[in-house]
Amino acid sequence: MTADLARVAPSDGNGPCPAIERLAAYHRGTLPEDLAVEIDQHLSECESCDSRLAEIEANGDGLIEMIRGGSGDSLPAIVPVAAERMAKLRSLPDELHATLDGSAEAFASEPAEFFGRYRLIRPLGRGGMGTVWLAHDPQLSRDVALKIPHGSHRADDTWRGRFLREARAAAQLDHANICPIHEVGEIDGHPYMTMGCITGPSLKEWLTQRVVVPPQAARMMIQLATAVAYAHSRGIVHRDLKPGNVLVDESDGRLILTDFGLAKSTADVDATITQTGILMGTPAYMSPEQASGLAAAGGPATDIYSLGVMLFEMLTGETPFRGTPRVLLTRIVGDEPPSPRRLNDAVPRDLETIVLKCLEKQPERRYATATALVEDLQRFLDHRPIAARPITWAGRMGKWMKRRPAVAALGIVSFVALVGLSSLGIALWYKAEQRNADLRRLLTAEGELDSRKRELNTLQRESEQEQRRLDELRRQAEAVRQQTQQQRDRSLFATQLQRVSDVWRQDPEL
Numbered sequence: 151m152t153a154d155l156a157r158v159a160p161s162d163g164n165g166p167c168p169a170i171e172r173l174a175a176y177h178r179g180t181l182p183e184d185l186a187v188e189i190d191q192h193l194s195e196c197e198s199c200d201s202r203l204a205e206i207e208a209n210g211d212g213l214i215e216m217i218r219g220g221s222g223d224s225l226p227a228i229v230p231v232a233a234e235r236m237a238k239l240r241s242l243p244d245e246l247h248a249t250l251d252g253s254a255e256a257f258a259s260e261p262a263e264f265f266g267r268y269r270l271i272r273p274l275g276r277g278g279m280g281t282v283w284l285a286h287d288p289q290l291s292r293d294v295a296l297k298i299p300h301g302s303h304r305a306d307d308t309w310r311g312r313f314l315r316e317a318r319a320a321a322q323l324d325h326a327n328i329c330p331i332h333e334v335g336e337i338d339g340h341p342y343m344t345m346g347c348i349t350g351p352s353l354k355e356w357l358t359q360r361v362v363v364p365p366q367a368a369r370m371m372i373q374l375a376t377a378v379a380y381a382h383s384r385g386i387v388h389r390d391l392k393p394g395n396v397l398v399d400e401s402d403g404r405l406i407l408t409d410f411g412l413a414k415s416t417a418d419v420d421a422t423i424t425q426t427g428i429l430m431g432t433p434a435y436m437s438p439e440q441a442s443g444l445a446a447a448g449g450p451a452t453d454i455y456s457l458g459v460m461l462f463e464m465l466t467g468e469t470p471f472r473g474t475p476r477v478l479l480t481r482i483v484g485d486e487p488p489s490p491r492r493l494n495d496a497v498p499r500d501l502e503t504i505v506l507k508c509l510e511k512q513p514e515r516r517y518a519t520a521t522a523l524v525e526d527l528q529r530f531l532d533h534r535p536i537a538a539r540p541i542t543w544a545g546r547m548g549k550w551m552k553r554r555p556a557v558a559a560l561g562i563v564s565f566v567a568l569v570g571l572s573s574l575g576i577a578l579w580y581k582a583e584q585r586n587a588d589l590r591r592l593l594t595a596e597g598e599l600d601s602r603k604r605e606l607n608t609l610q611r612e613s614e615q616e617q618r619r620l621d622e623l624r625r626q627a628e629a630v631r632q633q634t635q636q637q638r639d640r641s642l643f644a645t646q647l648q649r650v651s652d653v654w655r656q657d658p659e660l
Contacts (some may be wrong), residue, residue: 153199154468163570167196167199168192168199169199170202172185172189173189176189176203177276178275183324185647186300190276190432191323191432191475192475194394194433194434195434196449196473196588201572210644214403232600243462245598258359261442265283265285265296265342266338266342268285268286268344269285269286270284271284271286272284274299278370280297280299280300281297281300282409283295283296283297284294284296284347284492285344287332292333292346293346294344294345294346295329295346296343297342297344297345297409298341299313299340299342300340310336310341314334314335314336315408315527317331317334317343317410318334319386320386322381323381323386325376325380326377326404327376327406327407328377329345329346329348329397329406329407329408329409330345330346331345332345332346348396348397348406348408349399349400349401351397351398351400352395352396352398353395353396353397353398353460354392354393354396356393356398357393357467362465364496364497364498365531367464367501368530368615370405371457371464373405373525374391374396374405374460374526375457375520375521375527376454376520377405377407377458377521378520379521379523379524382450382519382520387448387452387453387597388410389440389452391407391434391456391457392432392434392459393459393460393463394455396408396460397410408597425571431636433479434456434459434469434478435456435460435483436456436482437455437456438482438483438511438515439452439477440485441482449513450519452513453520454523455508455513455516457520457523458505458509458516459507459509461504461508462490462505462509463499464496465490465495465505466490466493466497466499467493470487471485472486487506488573490506498507498637500530500536503539503540504536505529506525507526507538517538519534523559525537526538547558
């Protein structure tokens with residue numbers, strides 16, 4: 151199979167971009183499914199290749215581009231394509247050969263291909279699942295969008311049965327914001343569906359030409375979420391919601407949800423999101439469970455996540471995660487989405503909370519239903535408190551630990567070890583501080599004791615000096631007392647002597 155693929159689409163040496171002949175094969179719908187899905191995902195990220203494909207579509211055929219852009223190594227791929235084109239030309243009626251003058255415009259304006267009763271006018275778009283044509287239904291005299299799966303799908307009976315079963319289920323949807331499915335069936339073993347033909351650009355194209363203010367984004371999302379809620383109530387999950395699958399009706403500005411190519415019935419418990427091991431959907435708008443390939447990806451929560459991505463893009467101009475498909479899937483599963491307010495500070499906090507709730511990694515943490523999302527958006531527009539609550543720091547940490555249990559466990563062990571070592575260090579430091587404090591107190595006490603001793607010695611010396619002064623005063627006092635006593639005795643003797651003398655003078659005979 152590898153050799154066959156190499157002949158169909160050799161590399162052009164331009165890195166990850168596919169060769170021009172591979173884009174031409176994708177344009178014709180002749181690539182195997184896995185390569186078609188791979189290119190479909192690449193085109194959603196690469197503007198250059200998207201432009202190259204548009205040029206191929208404008209020319210109506212990839213053969214000219216293959217000849218222009220190819221080299222000698224491209225001849226094995228060009229030859230079968232040229233042979234196929236020649237066989238098709240020979241099979242056309244003679245009167246139509248005049249229109250095929252090499253002008254792609256002439257061929258597009260006068261198509262000569264039919265699918266059953268439908269006249270194919272021009273391709274409207276191609277994806278990993280099939281090709282959508284603008285076709286005319288002569289029976290009802292109206293233009294329709296006709297979707298025909300790729301040939302690789304048509305050869306798979308299981309896939310064809312599922313396509314028809316799910317398409318018929320989607321055909322039961324009747325909603326103003328859902329593109330109606332007119333008919334589902336098979337023609338010569340080829341399944342198909344016809345849908346209403348909406349005049350207007352896709353939401354993807356519409357957003358590139360306008361800046362959407364938050365209230366307008368909320369009102370637009372209410373339209374889409376209401377349509378999704380209706381589909382869910384009928385047991386249908388879209389699984390590929392993105393701006394490219396939404397049309398803006400030029401007549402009234404309504405958003406019309408289209409392309410239920412990946413839709414599945416919630417009653418189909420056997421349905422999966424993979425085909426030949428390839429994830430189905432557009433990476434930038436996939437939910438984590440879709441990106442992981444989980445069976446739970448078939449539930450309504452997947453659509454709610456994709457609605458959140460679309461609302462994020464309306465508010466900020468970009469999707470939450472960017473990069474190559476492989477990097478995108480890894481980031482969607484493992485990384486938290488950035489804050490819309492960091493990319494656009496005009497986004498109100500309540501609307502940011504609504505977006506981030508839609509983008510929760512765990513399906514059960516998102517809005518339980520699309521109706522609940524509609525109700526919260528209406529609360530925001532009515533300036534009423536919303537039901538969703540902002541994620542706290544603890545909540546973010548808890549979610550991170552659930553997503554990376556091994557890293558979280560290692561972090562916890564490291565944290566516990568760090569806390570233990572820190573506690574031990576603190577305990578040792580505390581004990582050392584206690585010893586130092588005791589030593590300081592001891593030194594202080596010794597210093598105080600020495601000071602007391604010096605004070606005591608000083609007092610003792612002062613006491614001795616006072617004692618000596620006291621003794622000296624005592625001696626002085628004793629000397630004064632003795633001197634005073636002598637003076638008193640002499641005075642008394644003199645007084646007595648005077649008295650005797652006076653008596654003797656008065657009475658000499660005595």
